[in-house]
Amino acid sequence: MASNRKMLVLGGDGIGPEVVKEVLRVVDWMAKKRSVSFDLQEGLVGGAAYDKHGTPLTDETLADAVDSDAVLFGAVGGTQYDDLPFEVKPERGLLRLRKEMDLFANLRPAMVFDAMADASSLKRDLVSGLDIMILRELTGGVYFGQPRGIDDLPDGTKKGYDTQVYTTPEIERIGRVAFDLARKRDGRVTSVEKANVMMSGVLWREVMTNLHKAEGEGVVLDHMYADNCAMQLVRNPKQFDVIVTDNLFGDILSDCAAMLTGSLGMLPSASLGAVDEVTGKRHALYEPVHGSAPDIAGKGIANPIAEMLSFAMALRYSFDMGEEADMLEQAIQNVLKSGLRTADIMQDGMARVSTTVMTDSLLKELDKLVSG
Numbered sequence: 067m068a069s070n071r072k073m074l075v076l077g078g079d080g081i082g083p084e085v086v087k088e089v090l091r092v093v094d095w096m097a098k099k100r101s102v103s104f105d106l107q108e109g110l111v112g113g114a115a116y117d118k119h120g121t122p123l124t125d126e127t128l129a130d131a132v133d134s135d136a137v138l139f140g141a142v143g144g145t146q147y148d149d150l151p152f153e154v155k156p157e158r159g160l161l162r163l164r165k166e167m168d169l170f171a172n173l174r175p176a177m178v179f180d181a182m183a184d185a186s187s188l189k190r191d192l193v194s195g196l197d198i199m200i201l202r203e204l205t206g207g208v209y210f211g212q213p214r215g216i217d218d219l220p221d222g223t224k225k226g227y228d229t230q231v232y233t234t235p236e237i238e239r240i241g242r243v244a245f246d247l248a249r250k251r252d253g254r255v256t257s258v259e260k261a262n263v264m265m266s267g268v269l270w271r272e273v274m275t276n277l278h279k280a281e282g283e284g285v286v287l288d289h290m291y292a293d294n295c296a297m298q299l300v301r302n303p304k305q306f307d308v309i310v311t312d313n314l315f316g317d318i319l320s321d322c323a324a325m326l327t328g329s330l331g332m333l334p335s336a337s338l339g340a341v342d343e344v345t346g347k348r349h350a351l352y353e354p355v356h357g358s359a360p361d362i363a364g365k366g367i368a369n370p371i372a373e374m375l376s377f378a379m380a381l382r383y384s385f386d387m388g389e390e391a392d393m394l395e396q397a398i399q400n401v402l403k404s405g406l407r408t409a410d411i412m413q414d415g416m417a418r419v420s421t422t423v424m425t426d427s428l429l430k431e432l433d434k435l436v437s438g
């Protein structure tokens with residue numbers, strides 16, 4: 067059934083298609099049990115697109131992504147692509163999507179479900195009830211800065227280099243998102259950089275400080291160096307509310323935060339563009355924080371929860387379906403409470419289940435929630 071909820075599904079590589087497939091079962095459930103349908107289109111990205119088209123992202127798929135209300139993304143990459151030229155590696159497909167859709171704001175919430183407080187790398191009291199938001203700038207910094215390359219040097223050795231660049235408008239726009247998020251949460255923003263050693267960090271701190279003076283009403287801002295932030299995240303994560311940081315630090319700190327929640331398989335994300343003033347819409351792509359996990363791909367053991375929670379974020383941010391998002395999150399909470407665990411979050415006394423069985427149980431919990 068066609069609907070105006072256009073969602074482009076890009077499973078990608080490795081466990082990407084495996085976890086996306088599980089979300090599509092929830093999409094089916096919503097059509098059957100809630101009469102909510104999505105206009106789904108599927109496409110190739112990453113190594114899968116390279117294998118078929120010789121590029122990790124075709125112009126047609128990019129156009130479909132731009133035209134959609136939301137992209138549901140799995141993951142890209144794999145060891146079989148290690149020897150490809152840099153510009154056609156699977157990861158370039160995702161980076162191009164982020165850049166060309168101008169998805170500058172990457173929201174990576176790290177929340178500890180009640181049933182998971184003992185699965186964390188930290189002691190229960192340090193993480194129980196944890197709810198922090200890592201806001202990662204996604205279209206600038208060293209992932210895109212020029213020049214970069216590998217040059218031959220006269221002495222026969224080589225020089226590899228990348229460039230970290232941030233401009234005032236780039237920092238301001240992510241700073242505004244941080245303040246907006248904080249106002250809906252606990253009102254605290256920690257801006258993270260390395261202003262002690264990087265000029266881009268000096269500018270970042272200066273711009274955030276000025277923005278806070280001009281537009282930061284109701285928000286408490288503090289600054290922290292990225293290395294200290296990594297340590298503080300595992301020392302006392304509850305000190306944070308919103309962490310706003312650049313592309314590279316955000317990538318690293320969010321993988322670190324994953325272990326507070328129990329596993330990388332638990333962490334969702336939303337990559338959002340600016341809201342169009344005329345249509346009120348924005349480009350959006352929903353992706354788990356994890357990658358294609360080649361070490362477990364094809365074994366049927368990947369944790370689908372990060373992808374499920376990413377879809378919940380799509381329901382909330384792109385489809386104005388907060389009730390369904392809450393329901394999906396509640397169902398996940400209930401499944402975890404019932405003691406089911408995929409291998410990555412396995413604990414003593416719990417029952418180990420496959421990717422598919424985890425979703426079977428999730429669907430049963432959704433059934434229970436709608437039947438009252």
Ligand SMILES: NC(=O)C1=CN([C@@H]2O[C@H](COP(=O)(O)OP(=O)(O)OC[C@H]3O[C@@H](n4cnc5c(N)ncnc54)[C@H](O)[C@@H]3O)[C@@H](O)[C@H]2O)C=CC1
Nearest residue numbers: 141142143144330331356357358359360361362368369410
């Ligand atoms: N957004 C994306 O598409 C990303 C892609 N990558 C790519 O993925 C490939 C593998 O990268 P890695 O560094 O190994 O990172 P990874 O995130 O794929 O895996 C790291 C570890 O976490 C585990 N893991 C990840 N997701 C899991 C899940 N849902 N359930 C259970 N266990 C899970 C893996 O088994 C592995 O041991 C590389 O090609 C990398 O470039 C990496 C990160 C993000």
Ligand SMILES: CC(C)CC(=O)C(=O)O
Nearest residue numbers: 157160161317355356357
């Ligand atoms: C392009 C991705 C492979 C980089 C990454 O690790 C991420 O965005 O989380």
Ligand SMILES: [Mg+2]
Nearest residue numbers: 317318321355
């Ligand atoms: Mg990453």
